[in-house]
Amino acid sequence: MNCQQAKPLIDPYADGELESAAILELEQHLEGCSACALTLRNVQSLKRTLKSDALYFAAPAGLRQRIKSELPSPAKAVPLRQVWAWNWLTTCLSGAFAVCLALLLMVTRTRPSSEQQLAQEIVSSHIRSLMPGHVMDVVSTDQHTVKPWFNGKLDFSPPVKDLAAQEFPLVGGRLDYLGGRSVAALVIVAFRVS
């Protein structure tokens, strides 16, 4: 290695960013070359100087306080549950919405870039389902009725599980159209009778 080759390696060497093969070659050169060795010493001494605590500006205490006061205070944050008046319909439809979303994640492989568009579609589809007569195409609490209903209407077989034992009874299903294909939406009542 000559000085021309060694020169550009001196900074990365001082920074610990040189790979081991190059380190060996450079160190051999440095042993025999006082000019390059001097360049290295100058870089090292400059590095030590710049690391000095005296050059580091710590944040003023007032700044930290001001930022904290601008952040939302925890006391203002109200849990969602207290805000929403949950009734049977919203609960039921949220359940349908959640299942619809879960199914989609299972059956469609979506690229991250289209995620937002898909989310928008799910929301639109859900809102449409809230209009009278759109919640269910097939009304049945029997998974063995709901699942076969989708036969021939979809290019896949949706998993239909009865979660009645977990207090989330199935009440029916419908066809939705999302992400350029037909999908199954299952309607599940997600509320507890107290």
Next chain:
Amino acid sequence: MDERERLELFEQTVLPHLDAAYNLARWLAGNDHDAQDVAQEASLRAFKFFGSLRGENARAWLLTIVRNTFYTWLRKNRPREKIIEINDETLGIEDGLAMAEAVNPQFADADAVRRAIADLPVEFREIVILREMEGFSYKEIADLAEVPIGTVMSRLARARKLLQKRLTTDFKPGDQ
């Protein structure tokens, strides 16, 4: 995650790096008042976009926001401050310099070093701060400043030459 958890997590993972945020803002903006403005705005922006921090280095993430906030601030408040491309010729760095034993900057007083750093063009200054004061790797700096690694290396090498030149000129032997 509810709002309370989000706030707690933010205070635990991001706010401990406020010193680094202020230090970078201070070196970029050049004075305390503007640096506080930039650091505060960046921190609040960081909270707003806290969801985009995923497992990566929180300090690097915060400093990326500080840097972007600073450049937005710069365009708005000091539109005349030009970011100039600098090459070895405009720097007036001759190769002969490397042959001289630079005055050990450790003997230079902190004020002289501060002035020398402050006089660096801003895109050189930020690389020096990120490398020497924050200890980021070339790769991390490249990601943070959105430039290729080769540019990080050449800016760092040039910044060091400039600093050495300044400190050598300011402190001739016999001044001590």
